[in-house]
Amino acid sequence: MNADRITEKLNILADAAKYDVSCASSGSKRKNENKGLGNASNGICHSYTEDGRCVSLLKILLTNHCIFDCAYCVSRKSNDIQRAAFTVQEVVDLTINFYRRNYIEGLFLSSGIFKDADFTMERLVRIAKKLRTEHNFNGYIHLKSIPGASDELMNEAGLYADRLSVNLEMPTEAGLKLLAPDKNQADMIKPMGYLKNAIIQRTEEKKLFKKAPIFAPAGQSTQVIIGATPENDSEVLRSANYFYKNFNLKRVYYSGYVPVLADSRLPALNTSVPMVRENRLYQADWLMRFYGFKVNEIVNDAQPHLDLDIDPKLSWAIRNMQAFPVNINKADLQMILRVPGIGLLSAQKIVSARKFGKLNWDQLKKMGVALNRAKYFVICNSTEFERRDLTGNNIKQFILATSQSKFLKNTQVQLNLF
Amino acid sequence: MTTLIYDGTFEGLLTSVFEVYDRRLDRVNLQKTGLNSNALFEDKLQVITDYVRANRVLKGLKQKVSSMGIQRLYAAHLAEMDGEENSLLGYIRYAFDAGQNIEEDYGNKFVMRVSEMVRMVRREKHRMEAFVRFQKLKDETYYAAVEPDFNVLPLLIRHFKSRYADQKWIIYDIKRKYGIYYDLHDTQYISLDFASVNKPGDVIAAFTEDEGIYQHLWKNYFSSVNIPSRKNTKLHVRHIPKRYWKHLTEKI
Numbered sequence: 001m002n003a004d005r006i007t008e009k010l011n012i013l014a015d016a017a018k019y020d021v022s023c024a025s026s027g028s029k030r031k032n033e034n035k036g037l038g039n040a041s042n043g044i045c046h047s048y049t050e051d052g053r054c055v056s057l058l059k060i061l062l063t064n065h066c067i068f069d070c071a072y073c074v075s076r077k078s079n080d081i082q083r084a085a086f087t088v089q090e091v092v093d094l095t096i097n098f099y100r101r102n103y104i105e106g107l108f109l110s111s112g113i114f115k116d117a118d119f120t121m122e123r124l125v126r127i128a129k130k131l132r133t134e135h136n137f138n139g140y141i142h143l144k145s146i147p148g149a150s151d152e153l154m155n156e157a158g159l160y161a162d163r164l165s166v167n168l169e170m171p172t173e174a175g176l177k178l179l180a181p182d183k184n185q186a187d188m189i190k191p192m193g194y195l196k197n198a199i200i201q202r203t204e205e206k207k208l209f210k211k212a213p214i215f216a217p218a219g220q221s222t223q224v225i226i227g228a229t230p231e232n233d234s235e236v237l238r239s240a241n242y243f244y245k246n247f248n249l250k251r252v253y254y255s256g257y258v259p260v261l262a263d264s265r266l267p268a269l270n271t272s273v274p275m276v277r278e279n280r281l282y283q284a285d286w287l288m289r290f291y292g293f294k295v296n297e298i299v300n301d302a303q304p305h306l307d308l309d310i311d312p313k314l315s316w317a318i319r320n321m322q323a324f325p326v327n328i329n330k331a332d333l334q335m336i337l338r339v340p341g342i343g344l345l346s347a348q349k350i351v352s353a354r355k356f357g358k359l360n361w362d363q364l365k366k367m368g369v370a371l372n373r374a375k376y377f378v379i380c381n382s383t384e385f386e387r388r389d390l391t392g393n394n395i396k397q398f399i400l401a402t403s404q405s406k407f408l409k410n411t412q413v414q415l416n417l418f
Numbered sequence: 419m420t421t422l423i424y425d426g427t428f429e430g431l432l433t434s435v436f437e438v439y440d441r442r443l444d445r446v447n448l449q450k451t452g453l454n455s456n457a458l459f460e461d462k463l464q465v466i467t468d469y470v471r472a473n474r475v476l477k478g479l480k481q482k483v484s485s486m487g488i489q490r491l492y493a494a495h496l497a498e499m500d501g502e503e504n505s506l507l508g509y510i511r512y513a514f515d516a517g518q519n520i521e522e523d524y525g526n527k528f529v530m531r532v533s534e535m536v537r538m539v540r541r542e543k544h545r546m547e548a549f550v551r552f553q554k555l556k557d558e559t560y561y562a563a564v565e566p567d568f569n570v571l572p573l574l575i576r577h578f579k580s581r582y583a584d585q586k587w588i589i590y591d592i593k594r595k596y597g598i599y600y601d602l603h604d605t606q607y608i609s610l611d612f613a614s615v616n617k618p619g620d621v622i623a624a625f626t627e628d629e630g631i632y633q634h635l636w637k638n639y640f641s642s643v644n645i646p647s648r649k650n651t652k653l654h655v656r657h658i659p660k661r662y663w664k665h666l667t668e669k670i
Contacts, residue, residue: 032580051653367524
């Protein structure tokens with residue numbers, strides 16, 4: 001093995017893959033059979049980069065040669081950068097050796113498009129197949145579905161991979177046309193639709209025949225880039241909601257655009273990464289998937305953007321003061337989940353614990369409820385509660401004044417400069 | 419107030435529960451041997467760990483608490499936090515004395531405290547599943563040194579055994595001076611002589627030739643995936659507290 005050459009390739013192809021934010025290694029239930037190597041059951045983040053993102057998978061491109069010229073992408077055809085390509089064996093060796101040392105949960109393999117979609121997809125599938133069949137590797141494999149790849153290849157990919165993903169790149173078709181003229185959304189949706197049906201069908205088969213092979217057990221995900229095109233949060237979340245509902249996606253990732261290229265269609269190079277907006281979008285995404293919120297409740301025509309200074313649940317609550325206060329000792333779980341400062345786990349704890357006796361502030365605090373927010377919206381077994389008739393705006397001001405936002409510090413630094 | 423002194427083992431804890439009921443003690447303070455309390459006017463009782471009695475308590479406890487609950491108690495016990503055995507004892511007594519299953523009574527201070535301890539221990543277990551960094555030795559054994567906050571090695575066996583079924587491995591707890599060794603068939607507890615080996619660089623001579631190459635590749639990979647314009651040191655350190663860095667290949 002030529003260590004220097006591999007190092008160089010790894011640097012180029014890991015660097016090119018890092019803007020894909022998907023990092024999940026959970027959701028699969030692949031077991032280690034016949035004393036092979038690895039399993040994929042619960043997600044583990046093995047390390048964290050200095051920007052605080054998790055490193056769970058060996059995330060690389062097979063190659064950064066690409067026939068497309070998408071404005072937002074570092075690997076675009078017209079960009080003058082170093083190009084490299086791994087061989088199938090090199091990817092297999094890296095994966096196995098990193099995995100054996102407990103560096104990673106598995107492989108996330110993507111690629112620039114060389115020649116055509118099928119040619120590229122065939123290479124990706126070949127690597128997954130080799131890992132599974134020749135090396136008895138049961139770790140997590142996430143493959144990119146190349147837009148336009150044939151159904152036969154997608155089917156084979158599903159047999160070896162745990163998760164597959166197609167990146168929608170831009171939240172709307174118009175945004176995509178602007179920045180990626182060579183791509184069209186129909187090509188991306190086609191493999192997604194095929195996989196959705198295949199997953200449903202295979203899951204049915206699995207129920208009937210225990211021995212039926214597992215097929216993409218961790219499902220599909222996608223990614224949209226935020227802040228490169230002018231879509232508002234309402235458009236982004238509606239689009240996400242559409243794909244969750246119609247394609248049974250496990251995750252939609254929101255990737256704040258990192259300016260890497262100068263192009264008149266894109267934000268300027270010195271624009272900062274929209275990290276707060278990205279964070280709020282994820283919070284809204286969680287509200288839709290786990291907290292029973294409808295997308296219309298979070299964003300609508302009157303509220304096309306998420307509040308940047310408070311989280312979307314608090315923002316919903318202060319717009320809907322008529323729903324509060326909630327009685328912790330009586331309300332349904334669904335309503336308790338809607339209280340700002342109460343998360344999934346504490347909501348479940350509350351519902352379990354109140355069977356034994358009414359709960360008071362102290363107990364709520366011990367269960368992990370963020371009282372600084374929740375106290376304005378609940379009553380519990382105590383004579384102390386918020387008696388003032390506060391408006392939503394008052395509450396927002398009180399909470400902002402007493403809390404230390406993880407973003408507030410940055411704002412202050414910026415203000416001091418002037 | 420009676421002070422019960424036990425040996426710090428789970429069986430010792432269960433034996434102490436037996437003593438509490440056998441002697442009809444009411445207010446008790448449970449503590450590990452070696453911690454001297456100097457209160458003058460209190461009864462002291464040395465609990466001698468007795469497996470038969472411990473098993474009787476365990477059997478009784480199983481009538482009151484689910485098997486998950488027993489596992490949780492064991493996990494909380496592994497936190498080995500001084501003074502917290504009283505929370506465990508309180509939990510067990512509450513479970514025995516209540517007419518119903520109390521595992522979800524989070525309003526109760528013992529149940530809540532045990533739940534907190536379980537969360538702390540499980541978080542540490544999960545961290546170890548993530549932060550163990552194996553290094554391949556010449557005899558094909560993969561070796562990793564760790565220094566977990568709590569005594570979580572017993573909880574790690576199942577995970578590593580099912581994951582790395584086809585390679586020999588050792589995970590060694592330097593702080594507590596014992597490790598687990600998997601020989602392709604079974605795991606056993608071991609203790610090694612070289613207590614001084616606490617940095618991955620120390621036993622270089624024993625490594626295979628490609629070990630250095632893969633460590634180098636991993637470090638390169640780690641720095642390549644970083645996006646400097648998103649730098650967030652606070653978040654980084656929250657995810658990987660500095661005390662773990664010395665055993666992480668990519669942070670050395």
